[in-house]
Ligand SMILES: O=C([O-])CC(=O)C(=O)O
């Protein structure tokens with residue numbers, strides 16, 4: 040341990056009063072979501088492993104998104120719940136789909152993706168494959184996924200469950216959690232910790248800009 044070691048960052052903050060814990064106080068503003076789109080999950084990865092989705096891949100790069108989770112337990116063949124959350128969603132919504140019934144098939148492709156694009160959905164995180172990948176890339180909605188497949192949905196009037204805690208890429212996502220992602224992964228935050236975490240990440244990234252500049256400058260001196 041060197042004499043210059045810094046105190047550890049605190050990622051949580053004592054609520055100043057009860058109002059900061061109210062449900063409306065924990066809904067991130069558009070400004071906070073915009074700031075989250077400019078920081079990286081990998082910066083949070085310097086501080087903890089918890090809440091970081093690894094093992095899913097972006098469908099395209101560059102990719103950046105932030106929003107509030109609506110969760111779907113994906114049916115194997117049909118997507119009534121998924122269609123509902125898409126139709127109720129907007130540019131603040133990140134749809135998070137777990138697929139406990141199996142990850143061979145998908146119900147997310149060009150048609151469902153066009154529905155999501157039309158609503159302006161901020162992003163999709165699916166613990167399983169997608170299909171019609173060329174169309175999805177063209178549509179441009181940020182997607183984290185696990186591969187592609189030609190095995191797709193059939194109309195069965197099946198049941199899908201929405202707005203329950205799901206596990207995606209080994210991480211629990213509750214409805215209302217705040218997600219942000221970039222080329223390297225996706226981070227999941229509880230609503231109450233968004234602002235303190237964001238301030239820490241912005242500070243760390245500012246310092247890293249200076250560090251990288253000075254490393255480059257040292258190289259130039261050699
Ligand atoms: O309908 C499905 O199962 C997925 C699909 O192909 C689409 O959304 O276009």
Ligand SMILES: [Mg+2]
Nearest residue numbers: 148149150171
């Ligand atoms: Mg299709």
